[in-house]
Amino acid sequence: MRAFDYQRPESAEAATRAQSGAEARFIAGGTNLLDLMKLEIETPRTLIDISRLPLDGIAPTEAGGFSIGALVTNAALAADPSVRRLYPVLSRALLAGASGQLRNKATTGGNLLQRTRCYYFYNPATPCNKREPGSGCSAIGGHTRIHAILGTSPHCIATHPSDMAVAMMALEAEVEILGPDGQTRTIPLADLYRLPGDTPHIETSLAPGDLITAVILPPPPPGRQLYRKVRDRASYAFALVSVAAIIAMENGRISAARLAFGGLAPMPWRDREVEALLIGEAPSPALFAAAADRLLATARTEDGNAFKSPLARRTLASVLATACAGNS
């Protein structure tokens, strides 16, 4: 690992000022960054340790939702009584992610900012446009079991591995950001992420010095909340496909629907056309198939990940059937 300077600023404001250049990184739980530093994929000259800043609280908001401090650990967030009661999709998604040891250290902000990645990104012996822009994508035409089928580009087909962010996408979470100018702004989670396009090395809309200070959850939407994750191992494996669903029914018809998907795209994926297609309709296998058709209309697959289309189709149908059954 390359040597670096270590700083522990006393305040969030001081931290944002310290992280002025591209060669400085914030570190909190470190579960992703430290690993990437060992591989020298990340080579910061300065590490700014924000882990002791007072951003580890969960507080109700005036709007009736909750503000989750960026340093709340994944374990603490999953176990929070209010989150378990009001946002079960989030608690379940968190517990489906990583392992207990990692959830004890991984933070809310860090989970959002873990790198979109694949095994070629982790292997410095192979070309990767994300690691070395312009060098090519080894995944395309390679081993692609874990790779994305939606939102990809000819330059990168890596997936965003978070479960938490998928649930937060369905909950329409917002991200609170403190900039180096001392100003705080709030953006929808969907606007935090960027699709790879021809710059897959740029994954978020954050500018240097921007520090995520909190995630804001709106009041819980009506409806039943479900999170289902399909993976190769029952614990400690990334999603091949995951679905966060919040479905409300009235008089036998779907009155509100929010769906977000993991394992399919370079960011937690939400497609409002799929949701619009469901609203006002009575649940049926034909409806669920039509929803899957819409979801997968733009899917682009490789040999190794072509199975994700039928898997996503079946998982969506199963989740919708469960969410609609006895839910009126």
Place this chain on the structure above:
Amino acid sequence: MSVELKVNGRAVTVDVEPRTTLLDCVRDELGLKGTHAGCEHGVCGACTVLLDGQPTRSCLMFAVQADGYEITTIEGVAPQAGELDVIQDAFCEAHGLQCGFCTSGMILAARSLLEREASPTVEDIREAISGNICRCTGYGQIIEAIQLAAERMRGQNAPASPSLSRTEAVR
């Protein structure tokens, strides 16, 4: 950099480079070789230590970030030198180990589980050790060892004599 750590109840000051992981620090600076370096990428769990009682990957943490925590390594679980604690003893008795490489991490993961859950189900145990990889046992005897330890710890916490139990005293 000078860092003050509290390891197994003992305050120590180490002088490490910022890039030194907590794993390398406890092994090389403190000589506590019971914490094992396996994959060193957060996958295998051999390097598990407890931070304020919570299982943590010491390979994915810098030593300079570890001040202020109560750090427990496998060397800190036995009541005194030459003895085993209940979980270690149960691992021996139930043959919960073969080569022993994963065992420190398994025992610390089990300890954290049993501190919060006196009667864990098999599912609870499987989940608690799911971040720890064993390539010898097939996990069956590890689960049995943790069940045995749980049973013994429940026994330790029960009243010594039924006549001294709370309900009896009230009568």
